[in-house]
Amino acid sequence: MSDEIKISVRSLYKIFGDDPQGALELVRAGMGKAELQAETGQVLGLNDINIDMPNGKTTVIMGLSGSGKSTLIRHLNRLIEPTAGKVHVNGDNILDYSEGRLRKLRQNEMSMVFQKFALLPHRTVLENAGMSWAIEGKSRRKYASEATKWLNRVGLEGQGEQYPVQLSGGMQQRVGIARALTSNSDIMLMDEAFSALDPLIRTDMQDLMLELQKELAKTVVFITHDLDEALKLADHLVILKDGFVVQQGEPQDILLNPNDPYIEAFVSDINRARVLRVRSVMDETRQVPDDIVGEVDFDDTLETVIAVSKGDTTNNYRVMHDGQQVGVLHMRDLVRALVPRRPGEETGNIR
Structure with a gap:
């Protein structure tokens, strides 16, 4: 995956009301929401947003209700017009x-998966999946093969002639994902796409997302208000x-180094062993100490290492990546990383 920036948001403001430009000056002078x-x-929706979203990776935007998540994602395809600022996609200010x-952007370059599925009830699953092709005037015969491929890929084999009402919530959401994939767009916007699903179905959808x-x-x-989901899916949070x-x-860096009491409150109840990776707490070195007892992968969770070590905090492990040593993990550092940082407390050697 490339580190090239696909979407760049700069100095983006959104104010809802009858005098947004007048209010903008007050916000720029420091007035809060x-x-x-x-x-x-x-109503201040967005306040000086600056974000770079890497190509080929998942940027997760999270926050509590009213934080501006859905407002922000709808600026990326101009479903909402900003009060001020710029949104660059592939270097162009949209x-x-x-x-x-703009229609070409929405139809061919940027697809959207909605929380409430947004399927057309009078069209079959296959026709919903092929909607982007149909909008371009292409016949069902032309898009059927591509739509069927992605329906199969998301686990909906044989469901093409069903109607949305005949499917469960999780299956309907899979149709929404298949529709986005059938459009063959480089960019997928997902607005609280899994929030309406039952916990087990939601976990399945997250796993499918990672696999795809x-x-x-x-x-x-990807928009969410759930930190566990954000930490599971995000390359950039x-x-x-x-x-x-x-x-x-x-x-991993945000979890280990929260920069604000608001973030510290968010991460305080996270199961850190299940989320943190070896690469975040290891010492980067290619030297092999004498007291090594085994090897772990740099992307293993700390929970995995605890199981391997059987809780022995004196163990040290070589950290491997693609067959090469990239570091050493000291179990004492792993244990230290499991303790949430108090406000103002330094993290020491933990990265």
Whole structure:
């Protein structure tokens, strides 16, 4: 997967109300969301958002209800127009696009998977999956093979002639994903796509997402309010509060080094052993100490290592990646990483 930036958001503001430009000056002068609404009646949706979203990776945007997640993702395909700022896709500012160019972006370059599925009830599963082709005027005969391929890929073999009402919630969401994949767009926007699903189905959908992403390397922007889901799916994690970015970066780094009490509260109850990876707590070295007792993979979870070590905190392991040693894991560092950091406390050698 490339580190090239696919989507770049710069100085993005959104204010809802009858005088957004007037309110914008107050926000730029430092007025926050609650104060702005109390004094002017305007609602601050996004406040100076700056994010780079890497090509071929999953950027997860999370926060509590009202933090601006859905507002932000809808700026990426201009379902919502900004008050100020820029949104670059493949280097082009989409705010400069004509209506025709914008339709092309939505139809061919950027697909969207919705929380409530957004399937057409009078069309079959196959026809829903092939919707992007149908919008372009292509016949069912032309898109049937491609749509069937992706329906099969997401586990809906033989369901093409069914109607959405005949499917479970999880199956309907799979149709939405198949529809996005059939469009063959490089970018997939997923707005709380799994939030309406039962826990077991939701876990299945997350696993499917990881499997597909490993194979296809799409640029995915995924919205959620669930930190466990965010940490599971994200290559790049962005946490919003009241319309602004509190912290963003590699999920492991945010978990180990929260920069704000708001983030510390978010991560305090996480099962760190299940989420943290060996690569985040190892010492980077190619030297082999004398007291090594075995090898672990740099992407193993700490939970896996604890099981291997049988809880022995005196063990040290070579950390391997692609057959080469990239570090050494000391179990004392692993244990230290399991303890949430208190506000203002340094993390020591833990990265």
